[in-house]
Amino acid sequence: MADIQKRLSELAAAVDNPKERLEYYLGQGKKVVGCFPAYTPEELVHASGMIPMGLWGAQTEWKEVKRYLPAFACPIMQSNLELGLRGAYKGLSAVIIPTLCDTFRCVSQDWRFAVEDIPMIPVTHPQNNANEGSTDFLVSEYESVLNKLSVITGMRMTDAALEETIEIYNEHSRLMQEFAQTANDHLDVITPAIRHIVMKSAQFYEKAEHSEIMKDIIEELKNMPKHNFTGKKVILSGITAEPTEILDILAEYKIAVVGDDLVQESHQYRVLIPEKGGSAVRRLALQWKNRKGCSLVHEDFKSRGEMLVELAKANEAAGAVYCQMKFCDPEEYDYPICARTLRAAGIQVLQLDIDQQKGSFEQARTRIQTFAEML
Amino acid sequence: MYTLGIDIGSTSSDAVVMRDGRDIIAASVVSLGAGTIGPQLAYEKVLKEAKITAEDIGGAVATGYGRKTCDYAAKDLSELTCHAKGIHFLIPTARTVIDIGGQDAKVLQIGAQGQLMNFAMNDKCAAGTGRFLEVMAKVLNVKIEDMGSLSMKAKEPVSISNTCTVFAESEVISQLSSKKDIADIAAGIHRSVAKRVAGMAMRVGKQPDVAMSGGVALNAGIVKALEEELNTSILVHPYCQLAGAIGAAMAAWEDIREEGKG
Structure with a gap:
């Protein structure tokens, strides 16, 4: 128990202070590249000998960013650009910004002009990933990213390096999947907030390093007697479920998180890079082709609702909390479909506004308490 | 048995005393909400109107914006749950x-x-x-x-x-x-x-x-x-303003029954 707490504290410290992780890697003489959400090809950064570090916003006051974005823009993008403008990301060799929604597209251009000391590398995913030419297109996008990364490193990433990185990333994803399952037997230790910290923390570590920590945590959990959780179980869906105060309110009302469909969390780990399919870069592009059930991926017939029902049933969840990122159009569009499918399957749904900023949580508390009373 | 429900809102405090989760014995509405003396006034007023003392209350539940601040309530429930319960009682x-x-x-x-x-x-x-x-x-x-x-x-x-x-x-x-x-x-x-x-x-x-x-x-x-x-x-319903407090009083009664005391 002492060891697992030590490991969990390490991860919590990384999540609380990512800057320290940045300084740590810079101190080792490594270059670090910031990766905006979501589905950023961080494997290309890793295989180029650099450290990819996730940039998923923060609880920070927006001042400078108001010159570039209206108040009704994505909170993650507001925070990322604000921190960039304030110089908080000093030390990063570049940032990679995918263009998965309208705000991302604006921010990529805002960054180019507003944060001149940190180069911006755009990457465009073919959102209709079922389209025949989508993989070829993404390979060309990844090649373009590699060209820009090579300017930073002064050398071209090799196929062999990417093969090795893919092994590391796939192993890490398997471990994160295993953690998610193992955690459900220990809901006394893995509270909603701790589960979130573990899932998020990987963004601030070199993946092989994070895998070693995860192996310890999983082993420790497996050595502990299973906990008989008597509260209510839910799954989370959305972009993120932050800040942790929201998750603490879930715990306060004896609600455990037994699965997630969060882009910031399980989406990162649920689709492995295929073993076959051509060159390493092409295999990486094929991972995108296998993604579905996400508001950022086009599907003619949305499968997310059915996937959520499956996730809830597999983990005996009575409810689903749809963490609605504020001002996020893609997520707003998906909500009615998901809610209808979940309710038809007898699973209660709570739509909870997420704006990532600290402040009063009384409205969230009322919603969560009501939901707990409904379950 | 008497139960008490108090709905401490942001602008008013409403209290209800019910008997056996069925009959409304007394009610009070004070136009002062959470963080004021409103909740205390509503409590004192409803006990006075019911002609009972605090000792006669078998159970109390608080609801509303200030539900966490009520020390004599055995538990708190969200106002949404209580309004649902209260309106169902008034308008089935x-x-x-x-x-x-x-x-x-x-x-x-x-x-x-x-x-x-x-x-x-x-x-x-x-x-x-x-x-x-x-x-x-x-x-x-x-x-x-x-x-x-x-x-x-x-x-x-x-x-x-x-x-x-x-x-x-x-x-x-x-x-x-x-x-x-x-x-x-x-x-x-x-x-x-x-x-x-x-x-x-x-x-x-x-x-x-x-x-x-x-x-x-x-x-x-x-x-x-x-x-x-x-x-x-x-x-x-003429008692629409009291729906939250009624729901809370009913929840208190349900808890007592579940514990086998009612």
Whole structure:
């Protein structure tokens, strides 16, 4: 128990202070590249000998960013650009910004002009990933990213390096999947907030390093007697479920998180890079082709609702909390479909506004308490 | 056995004493909410009216915005759960409940047993809430309780924004400057609230019968505007303002029965 707490504290410290992780890697003489959400090809950064570090916003006051974005823009993008403008990301060799929604597209251009000391590398995913030419297109996008990364490193990433990185990333994803399952037997230790910290923390570590920590945590959990959780179980869906105060309110009302469909969390780990399919870069592009059930991926017939029902049933969840990122159009569009499918399957749904900023949580508390009373 | 329910809202404190979860013995409404002496006054008043003492109360449940601050309540429940329970007690046929509170507006979908099935709440915004009405009444220099009767005299209700209290206030001042009839402005304000709340009702799914709870339900102008907006009649019980406290008192009784004491 002492060891697992030590490991969990390490991860919590990384999540609380990512800057320290940045300084740590810079101190080792490594270059670090910031990766905006979501589905950023961080494997290309890793295989180029650099450290990819996730940039998923923060609880920070927006001042400078108001010159570039209206108040009704994505909170993650507001925070990322604000921190960039304030110089908080000093030390990063570049940032990679995918263009998965309208705000991302604006921010990529805002960054180019507003944060001149940190180069911006755009990457465009073919959102209709079922389209025949989508993989070829993404390979060309990844090649373009590699060209820009090579300017930073002064050398071209090799196929062999990417093969090795893919092994590391796939192993890490398997471990994160295993953690998610193992955690459900220990809901006394893995509270909603701790589960979130573990899932998020990987963004601030070199993946092989994070895998070693995860192996310890999983082993420790497996050595502990299973906990008989008597509260209510839910799954989370959305972009993120932050800040942790929201998750603490879930715990306060004896609600455990037994699965997630969060882009910031399980989406990162649920689709492995295929073993076959051509060159390493092409295999990486094929991972995108296998993604579905996400508001950022086009599907003619949305499968997310059915996937959520499956996730809830597999983990005996009575409810689903749809963490609605504020001002996020893609997520707003998906909500009615998901809610209808979940309710038809007898699973209660709570739509909870997420704006990532600290402040009063009384409205969230009322919603969560009501939901707990409904379950 | 007597149980007590107290609904500590942001603008008022309502208390109810019930016997055996069936009969309302006494009720009190004090126009002071959380963080004031309102909750204590409502508590003392309801005990006095019921002619009982604190020792006679078998169980108490608190609800509302200030539900966490009530030290004599055995537990607290969300106001949505309590309003659902309370309205089911008052109007058993109600399946959709609209509750416009001081700080937030809610639409509840309830089942045949009074259980809460689904709900929608306004976001961190005063538009469409009781606070919005208060602000507007102040601008019109009209008592909040007179807004309903005033708006019923409207001939041509004006159009007022339903998205922002601050902008709406400017609009009302502008309408006053244009010498628009005050009754038409009051009706426009009610329509503005109704449009906002009707949007939530449509989201939750409007199922008959539709009822209103909370103090704002006593405003006939709002009820009329909502009926027009939702194209349905709305049931309002004379005890609508007490629905939350009634639900809380009933929950206290249910707990006692579950423990086998009732």
